[in-house]
Every structure is written in structure tokens, then in C-alpha cells.
Amino acid sequence: MIQSLRGMNDILEENYERFDYFISTATRIAKNYGFHYIETPLLEETALFKRSVGESSDIVGKEMYQFTDKGNNDVCLRPEGTAGVVRAFVQNKLDKKGGIHRFYYHGSMFRYERPQKGRLRQFHQFGVESFGVESVHEDASMIMMVADILGALGIGYRLKLNSLGNQNCMPAYREKLIGFIESCGDALCEDCQRRKITNPIRVLDCKNDNCQTLYVNAPKLINHLCDECQNDFESLKSILDTNNIAYEIDTHLVRGLDYYSKTAFEFVSDAIGSQSAIAGGGRYDRLIEFLDGKPTPAVGFALGIERLLELIVMPETVRVGYYFGAMEDESLPLIIQTAQVIRKGNKAVVEYSAKKLQNHLKGADRVNARYCAVIGENERNSNTIWIKDLVLQKESIMALDILLKGE
RNA sequence: GUGGGAUUAGCUCAGUUGGUUAGAGCACUGGUUUGUGGUGCCGGGGGUCACGGGUUCGAGCCCCGCAUCCCACCCCA
Numbered sequence: 001m002i003q004s005l006r007g008m009n010d011i012l013e014e015n016y017e018r019f020d021y022f023i024s025t026a027t028r029i030a031k032n033y034g035f036h037y038i039e040t041p042l043l044e045e046t047a048l049f050k051r052s053v054g055e056s057s058d059i060v061g062k063e064m065y066q067f068t069d070k071g072n073n074d075v076c077l078r079p080e081g082t083a084g085v086v087r088a089f090v091q092n093k094l095d096k097k098g099g100i101h102r103f104y105y106h107g108s109m110f111r112y113e114r115p116q117k118g119r120l121r122q123f124h125q126f127g128v129e130s131f132g133v134e135s136v137h138e139d140a141s142m143i144m145m146v147a148d149i150l151g152a153l154g155i156g157y158r159l160k161l162n163s164l165g166n167q168n169c170m171p172a173y174r175e176k177l178i179g180f181i182e183s184c185g186d187a188l189c190e191d192c193q194r195r196k197i198t199n200p201i202r203v204l205d206c207k208n209d210n211c212q213t214l215y216v217n218a219p220k221l222i223n224h225l226c227d228e229c230q231n232d233f234e235s236l237k238s239i240l241d242t243n244n245i246a247y248e249i250d251t252h253l254v255r256g257l258d259y260y261s262k263t264a265f266e267f268v269s270d271a272i273g274s275q276s277a278i279a280g281g282g283r284y285d286r287l288i289e290f291l292d293g294k295p296t297p298a299v300g301f302a303l304g305i306e307r308l309l310e311l312i313v314m315p316e317t318v319r320v321g322y323y324f325g326a327m328e329d330e331s332l333p334l335i336i337q338t339a340q341v342i343r344k345g346n347k348a349v350v351e352y353s354a355k356k357l358q359n360h361l362k363g364a365d366r367v368n369a370r371y372c373a374v375i376g377e378n379e380r381n382s383n384t385i386w387i388k389d390l391v392l393q394k395e396s397i398m399a400l401d402i403l404l405k406g407e
Numbered sequence: 408g409u410g411g412g413a414u415u416a417g418c419u420c421a422g423u424u425g426g427u428u429a430g431a432g433c434a435c436u437g438g439u440u441u442g443u444g445g446u447g448c449c450g451g452g453g454g455u456c457a458c459g460g461g462u463u464c465g466a467g468c469c470c471c472g473c474a475u476c477c478c479a480c481c482c483c484a
Contacts, residue, residue, distance in 0.1 A: 001457095006475070058482050062408080080484085109484080114408075116477065118484080125484060191481080255483090266484095273477095277484055304484025327442075359437085361444035376442065390444070 007113070007121030018309045019124075023106055026126045026149045026303070030104035033145050035128050038103040040084035042110075046074040051290055052083040054258025056198045063111040077110035080257070081127045081302055082284070083291075089131055090293035100132040106305070118275030118307045127281075127302035131288070134297040136232040139263040139283055140239040142301050146267055146279050147245050149303065154313030157278065160250040160266045161240075162222070163233040164201075167286065169226035170261070174200060176219050184214050204252045220251045229262055236263060255280060259287040263299065272307055279303040319391055321347025323364035326354045327376035334375050338385060338403055364390060 004010060011019050027037075046066055053060050059079045066076040078084055085103055094101050106126040113119060128145065130138050143159065150157050165173060181188065181196045181203060188196075188211050192203045204215055225233065240247055247265075255264050264282035272278070281301025288296040322342050324335040332354065339348040351363050357374060364372035373387045385403060388395040 003475075063482080111483080113482075115475090116479090119482085120484095123484065127484095257483090274479075275483070280484065302484060307484060355437095357442040358439090358444075360442095363444085365444045372444075374442085378442080386442085388443075393444095395443080 007115035018312050022305055025152050029148050030128055035102040035104040038105050040088050042078055043075050044078055044084055046076045048083050048087055052259055063113050065110045065112055079111045080109055081105055081125055082300055085129045086287055086291050090291055095293040095296050102130045104128040117273045124305040125302040129300035131296050131298045136235045139236055139299050142281055142299055143265055146301055155311045157267045157269055159247040160253050161247045162250050162253040162264045163229055163262055164260055164264050165221055165225050165229050166261050169229055173221050173224040180218050201254045222251050259284040261285050278307045319368050319370040321369055322371045322373050323367055323369035324350045325360035325374045328354050331375040331380050341404055
């Protein structure tokens, strides 16, 4: 038997019901916030991700599905959504056009990682990106949108919040932190020694207890923000407070992608195992110019759909449409004909084998039909069809020609 | 990429120190005496015990390999 590739799953039946319900819920909410759909290619030039996500990140460093195509282009399957949307934004000259552009998207992302629960090689994200709004109100809107989506789906969460500073305060802090790391010398774990070079901010995230003991005295970025970043961060907290969005400040929240600045946030769930991040996002004011666009403020987030799936509280299923059954083979052509008419405006499933009424009712029940419509000898003789409303438990007999006329 | 655990019916799992024809619940399917469902009762189908080797008179069970999933590391959605 040929199996799907490792970490690449089919989505069907119950899972697809949930998937579909998630997409429609998130789409509705994103539209309510004034966002428009954007579709970008799954395959992009590798350079796009190297320049945006950053070569120091694990995503680009070791997790990309990268290959050379037949035209000798260095390409890869997108590992995340933001880079492609920004590329599209610049390529379509929306940066020069000016104004505000708000997009939402959903689709497959690919990362070559070792799979486990909540971590797949092909997974699905729902994300939004907002271009042209400098105000921290947009950051708050992003967070409120995620909260709305999760709320609508009945998903509990914790919100972690941090500020990463901007080009004025981050570099100075970074130097200060490197100085601190060096002062710790060999006491730090191997990973932290490595992070000192690749991405010093990440050491704060280290899970090694010994390192964490030392980091208690480490300088915190949140205490080194410039006035602008500090003010924005205060505003953000105050907006969230007035809108009843609970959050916790997490000074170790740094996000794995290089392009973030100022606001960084992450929604986590305690109910899905170790891969607990269900949504993450933040501001990335510099990314557009990194990708050769005109400097444009931007902020966005992405939700990991698979991680949410089992948390979604589905609405009660309602009975819809018709089930058609024949009690003898001679009645079958009639029910097929009738079903075809019904299908112009409603759902109709047809059972092809003739069986007794009791079994048709069971069948209609099983497919969650609202109406069970059956033709037997009596109906055939009188040119009628027997229909039972399975919710109201009321039955009726209708003249066939009325139904067939499509009324 | 590193370390550990698991894998038996569509699903969730039993299966004794290695010993005849591998079980249960749920699901599916049919019946339940003249045309009335969900939830009663009775029956039925369905397994190369993940896959490939090995040990043994004999392997679902022991050994080796491999695939996938799960857990931890790492990282992230």
C-alpha cells in the first residue's frame, strides 16, 4: 500500500467538517474586520524566505523543502505565509500606491521537521496581514480578531504579550545582552553558547534550569525600550484592558522569525500537548523594505489550523435535505427523477436498493436527512410520494407531479 | 537531527510462561412475521496480528531491521 508521506495527512470526514467550520468562521470574522482574501503560490524563490524569515532561524536553516527545479531555479515550498504576501504586496506595487491594504489567507505550509502531535510537515495556517497602518490600534485589532475567532469556536487560550523594540532600541539592547551572556562564560549550556552567535535573544527562552537561574539577572528588553516602543506597548495594553482581553507579559517571548519588531504575541493552549502555540503574530515594520518595497508599517498573525481542530466546539448538527427510498425496484426510477428535481435547490441522497419502510427510516436517520421520502406500491398507484419530517415527526402524502414540476 | 515508547478488525483495546480455528465493545450490514427512524432484541460480514528477516517442532508473544505514530530534546502554527 502506498502511504502518504511522513507528516502529511489527509483531511476528511469529521476532521474536514471541523476544518471547513474553522475556515468559514475565521473568514467571516476577518471580513468583518475589513480584510480581503489573497492567494499566493505555494512555491517561491528560496531567496524570499532567506531574506524575510531570516537565515538564522531554524525554519530557513534546516526545515525548508528546498530544491532546484527543471529551469535550474532555487525554489522551496513556503514554510510560512507572511513572506509570500509581502512579496505579492511589493510585486503588485501596493507599497507605491499607498493607503491601507488588509489581507487574509489560508493554505498549506511546509516544514521538514520530525512530526509529532500538533507538528506536521504539511500543515495549514489561517493568517492575516495588514499593510500601511502604523497605529498600535491595528496591533490590538489583530489580537482582538484572534480572540474573536477562538471565542467563536469555543476555544480556551492564554495570550502572551511582549515588545521586541525597534531599530532604535533593539540593537543597543542586543549588545547589552551579549555582554551579559559573555559575562556568564562557560556556565551556560551548549545551546546558549550557540545562540549567543546566531540569535542572542533566544537564550532567554532556554529550558535549561541552570541557564534560567543565571538569566534572572539578565537585562530585559522590556526595560530598555525607547520612548516610542514603550508608549506603543503601554497603549496596546490599555486597549486590550478596555476591551477585556486578558494577557500575560512574557519577556521571553521572542518568536522564531527574524522579521518581527515591537509587538509580539502568541496564543497558547494548555490542552493540546507540548506543541501549544495555536496562533502567533506581531508587527514587522521593516520587512517590506527588506524585500525591496517602500518602507511600510505592517502587522499580522497566523493560526495553526491542525492544532485548533480538536479544540473546536462544533455546533449541533441539524438535519437537512431529503433521503429518497424505494420499497420495490419498480419505484426506483420515480424517486431518482424526484431527487433530481429536489437537488436544484436542496440536498437529496438516494438509496438505490429497495427495502422496507423501517429500513429507509433508519437510512434517512443515519445520513441526517430532515425528510424521508419513500415511494411504494400504494404511492405508485396513486402517483404520490410519502414524506416524513423526521424532526417534527409528521408525515404527509404529496402528489408527484407537483414535486416534479419543481414547486 | 538525537533519545525513548507504541503498532492486533473501520475505531478503542484484550490476548496468560511461546502451543489447536486470534477475541470484546463500538461502527457497518441484515432480520425483528401485513408500510414507521433515532435508543430494544437476534444474526452476519470483516484481521497476511504494520512490513521484512531470524530463533524455534511451533511466534501476535522472543531477537534484528524498517515504516509510521506518540513522548522528550530542538523549534514553531
